[in-house]
Amino acid sequence: MKLLNKTIRYYALISLPLLAIACVVSYWLIKSELRDGTDESLMREYIKAKELIQSNSINQTYYLSPDSLSYIKPQANESFVSGCTDTLIYDNIEQEEISFRKLTKQHSFNGKTYLITVLKTTIEEDELLESILSTFFIIVGLLAIAFFIANWLLSKSMWKPFYETINELNRYEIKNHEEHTFPKSDTLEFNQLNETLNKLTNKIYQDYVQQKEFTENASHELQTPIAVLKANVNLLMQSPHLKEQEMGQLQSMDNTLKKISSLNKALLLLAKIENNQFIEIEQINISEVLSKAIENIQEVAEVKGLKLFTSIEPNILVKMNPTLCEVLISNFLQNSIRHNKQGGEIQVKLSTNGLIVSNSGEPLSIKPEELFVRFKKNDSSKESIGLGLAIVKGIVDLYNFSIRYSFENSMHHFELKFI
Amino acid sequence: MKILLIEDEAELRKSIKQYLHQEGYLVESAADFVKASEKAGVYDYDCILVDITLPKGSGLDIIKQLKENHSKAGIIIISAKNSSGDKIKGLDLGADDYLAKPFDLAELNSRIKALIRRRNFDGSKSIVVNEITIIPDERQVKVNGDSINLTAKEYDLLLFFIANKNRVVSKNAIAEHLWGDDSDQMDSHDFIYVHLRNLRKKLMEKGCADYVQTIYGIGYNFKTN
Known part of the structure; x- marks a missing residue:
C-alpha cells in the first residue's frame, strides 16, 4: 500500500x-x-x-x-x-x-x-x-473532503523528494556508476536519506571495483605459477627412465594443468569483459567471422557425427570489438558441439534479424535462467568449465545485445539479436 | 645459436633454459630490465625471449631499444598478460611473435625454430631430416625427393614433430599447436590420432621410416636417431 x-x-x-x-x-x-x-x-x-x-x-x-x-x-x-x-x-x-x-x-x-x-x-x-x-x-x-484533499496534495508534495529518490535509485546501475543527483529537499530527513544513500552506493561501487580487479589480478598472478608447473612437467617428460605408471601420472598432471589454464584464461577474459577492457570498436563483418569459425569446427563436427546446417546472409555488419566478436561466435559454436549428442545436428542461421544457433541434445537439467550464470553447468557436461555462456552473456550485456534461450522439438535454441 | 631469455620468474627461467639447452641452444638469461637492457645492448643474439612485466621496467622498452640499435635478433614476447593490446603494441614495435603464459615448452621451441628459419635469409630454405625434406615457404614435403600431398593439419603436425624431434611431445601440446584455443573444446586426442595415422601412412608409402613412437600415456616422440 x-x-x-x-x-x-x-x-x-x-x-x-x-x-x-x-x-x-x-x-x-x-x-x-x-x-x-x-x-x-x-x-x-x-x-x-x-x-x-x-x-x-x-x-x-x-x-x-x-x-x-x-x-x-x-x-x-x-x-x-x-x-x-x-x-x-x-x-x-x-x-x-x-x-x-x-x-x-x-x-x-x-x-x-x-x-x-x-x-x-x-x-x-x-x-x-x-x-x-x-x-x-x-x-x-x-x-x-477538504481535509482529505488537502492532506493528499500536501503529502504528495511533501513526499515528492522521496519518490524522486526511489526513481533515481531504480535508474542506478553499478556498472555505470555515477554520483547520484538526488533533488535537494527542504526536509531534513530526506536530505539525510539521500546523503546516506550516496555514501552507501559509493562504498558499494568501490567494493565492486576492488572485487573486479581482484579477479583479474588473481588470474594474472596465477598464470606464471601455472607456466612454471607446465614447463617442469614438460621437462620431466623428457626423462628417459620413466616407468609407465609415472608417464600416466605425468599425463594426468599435464591434463589437469591444461584445465586449470583454460579455466584461468576464461576467468581472466570474463573479468576483462566486465572491466570493459576491450575498448576498440570496429564495424565487423560478422558473416565472415561466422563462416571462418564454422570452418574451424567442421572437422570436430564431422568426427562427432554431427550434421551442420548453415544459412548465412552475407555482409551483416555489427559494431563491436573484433576479439570479442570471435569469442562470442566460437563460444556459441563450441557450446553447440559440446552439448550435442552423437549423430545430432547443429543449425546456424545468420540474418539481419540476428544469429540463431540450435543444436540437438537432452533437455537442460538446470533452470534456463541459470544457464548464463558462472559455473552452473548441466550434469552431462563434466568436461565443461562452466564459463562459456557466462562469457557470452558478458559480451551480450556489454553491447546491449539480447539473447534468448528456448528448448523446442528436442533442440536447444540460442537467439542473439544485435540491436 | 644464441638466445637471450628475459624472464623474472626464477623457476620458469630455469626450466626454459634447461629445455632450450637440451635443444642445443646457447641460452643466456636476465632477470630484470636493467640487466636485460645491458645484455641486449652489448651482445648479439639470434633470438630474444622477452617477458613484458619486468622488475624495473617494461619488456616493450627493450624491444624499442633493440629496434633502435637495428638488432637482427628475432623477438618473441612471452607474457602472462594475455591482452590483445599488449600483443598489438609488441608486434607493432617489431616483435616477431607472441606467446601467452602458460605455454608448452615444445610450442616455444617450435616458435623459436620457425622464427630462426624465417630470419635466416642467407641460409638454406629447407629443413632436411634424413629422407624428409620440407620447404616451408612452399609448404611442401618431399620424401626421398618425391613430393607428398599433406593436408594443412598433417603438414603442421609434421613440422611440429620435426621442430621437437627426439623429444617427448604431449598430446596436449600437439592439440594446442594444431587447434589453438579450440583445443579446449574437444576430445582432441582422437583427432590427433586420426591426423597422425594419415601422416604416417603418407610418409611410409613413399618409403619413409616410421619415426613416430608412441609414448604411453603422454604423447609421441619423433625419433630420428
Missing part, C-alpha cells in the same frame, strides 16, 4: 469515529437546548394560566384560547403525571400524530384545586433540529 494511502487511511480511521461521536453529542445537546426552550415557554403559559385562575372563576374545562389544546380543568379526582412529558396527539386536519410537549401541574387557589395542562407542538423544534443537524453534517462532510 502506498504511503500516501496509508496515512489517509489512518486519518480516516481516527477522524470518522470522532466525527460520528461529535454528531451524536451535538444532536443531544441541541435537542436538550431546544427542549429547555419549549419547557420554558410551557412554564410561561402555565404561569399565565395561574393568573387566569386568580382573576376568573373557572368551573368547567377552560381552553386557554379557541384553537389551543391547553386547558384548565377544575380538579376532579383524576390521576395525572405532574411535570413535562412528550406526547403524541392525533391531529384531525393533518390526519397524523403530531408530537407535543405537555406540562401538567396542579394549582390550588381559594381552596379549589385546578389541573393545568399546557401543550405545545414540537414540530418547529424538530424541524429546527433537523435543519441544524443537516447543516452540521454538510459542514462536517465538506470539511472531511
Whole structure:
C-alpha cells in the first residue's frame, strides 16, 4: 500500500469515529437546548394560566384560547403525571400524530384545586433540529473532503523528494556508476536519506571495483605459477627412465594443468569483459567471422557425427570489438558441439534479424535462467568449465545485445539479436 | 645459436633454459630490465625471449631499444598478460611473435625454430631430416625427393614433430599447436590420432621410416636417431 494511502487511511480511521461521536453529542445537546426552550415557554403559559385562575372563576374545562389544546380543568379526582412529558396527539386536519410537549401541574387557589395542562407542538423544534443537524453534517462532510484533499496534495508534495529518490535509485546501475543527483529537499530527513544513500552506493561501487580487479589480478598472478608447473612437467617428460605408471601420472598432471589454464584464461577474459577492457570498436563483418569459425569446427563436427546446417546472409555488419566478436561466435559454436549428442545436428542461421544457433541434445537439467550464470553447468557436461555462456552473456550485456534461450522439438535454441 | 631469455620468474627461467639447452641452444638469461637492457645492448643474439612485466621496467622498452640499435635478433614476447593490446603494441614495435603464459615448452621451441628459419635469409630454405625434406615457404614435403600431398593439419603436425624431434611431445601440446584455443573444446586426442595415422601412412608409402613412437600415456616422440 502506498504511503500516501496509508496515512489517509489512518486519518480516516481516527477522524470518522470522532466525527460520528461529535454528531451524536451535538444532536443531544441541541435537542436538550431546544427542549429547555419549549419547557420554558410551557412554564410561561402555565404561569399565565395561574393568573387566569386568580382573576376568573373557572368551573368547567377552560381552553386557554379557541384553537389551543391547553386547558384548565377544575380538579376532579383524576390521576395525572405532574411535570413535562412528550406526547403524541392525533391531529384531525393533518390526519397524523403530531408530537407535543405537555406540562401538567396542579394549582390550588381559594381552596379549589385546578389541573393545568399546557401543550405545545414540537414540530418547529424538530424541524429546527433537523435543519441544524443537516447543516452540521454538510459542514462536517465538506470539511472531511477538504481535509482529505488537502492532506493528499500536501503529502504528495511533501513526499515528492522521496519518490524522486526511489526513481533515481531504480535508474542506478553499478556498472555505470555515477554520483547520484538526488533533488535537494527542504526536509531534513530526506536530505539525510539521500546523503546516506550516496555514501552507501559509493562504498558499494568501490567494493565492486576492488572485487573486479581482484579477479583479474588473481588470474594474472596465477598464470606464471601455472607456466612454471607446465614447463617442469614438460621437462620431466623428457626423462628417459620413466616407468609407465609415472608417464600416466605425468599425463594426468599435464591434463589437469591444461584445465586449470583454460579455466584461468576464461576467468581472466570474463573479468576483462566486465572491466570493459576491450575498448576498440570496429564495424565487423560478422558473416565472415561466422563462416571462418564454422570452418574451424567442421572437422570436430564431422568426427562427432554431427550434421551442420548453415544459412548465412552475407555482409551483416555489427559494431563491436573484433576479439570479442570471435569469442562470442566460437563460444556459441563450441557450446553447440559440446552439448550435442552423437549423430545430432547443429543449425546456424545468420540474418539481419540476428544469429540463431540450435543444436540437438537432452533437455537442460538446470533452470534456463541459470544457464548464463558462472559455473552452473548441466550434469552431462563434466568436461565443461562452466564459463562459456557466462562469457557470452558478458559480451551480450556489454553491447546491449539480447539473447534468448528456448528448448523446442528436442533442440536447444540460442537467439542473439544485435540491436 | 644464441638466445637471450628475459624472464623474472626464477623457476620458469630455469626450466626454459634447461629445455632450450637440451635443444642445443646457447641460452643466456636476465632477470630484470636493467640487466636485460645491458645484455641486449652489448651482445648479439639470434633470438630474444622477452617477458613484458619486468622488475624495473617494461619488456616493450627493450624491444624499442633493440629496434633502435637495428638488432637482427628475432623477438618473441612471452607474457602472462594475455591482452590483445599488449600483443598489438609488441608486434607493432617489431616483435616477431607472441606467446601467452602458460605455454608448452615444445610450442616455444617450435616458435623459436620457425622464427630462426624465417630470419635466416642467407641460409638454406629447407629443413632436411634424413629422407624428409620440407620447404616451408612452399609448404611442401618431399620424401626421398618425391613430393607428398599433406593436408594443412598433417603438414603442421609434421613440422611440429620435426621442430621437437627426439623429444617427448604431449598430446596436449600437439592439440594446442594444431587447434589453438579450440583445443579446449574437444576430445582432441582422437583427432590427433586420426591426423597422425594419415601422416604416417603418407610418409611410409613413399618409403619413409616410421619415426613416430608412441609414448604411453603422454604423447609421441619423433625419433630420428
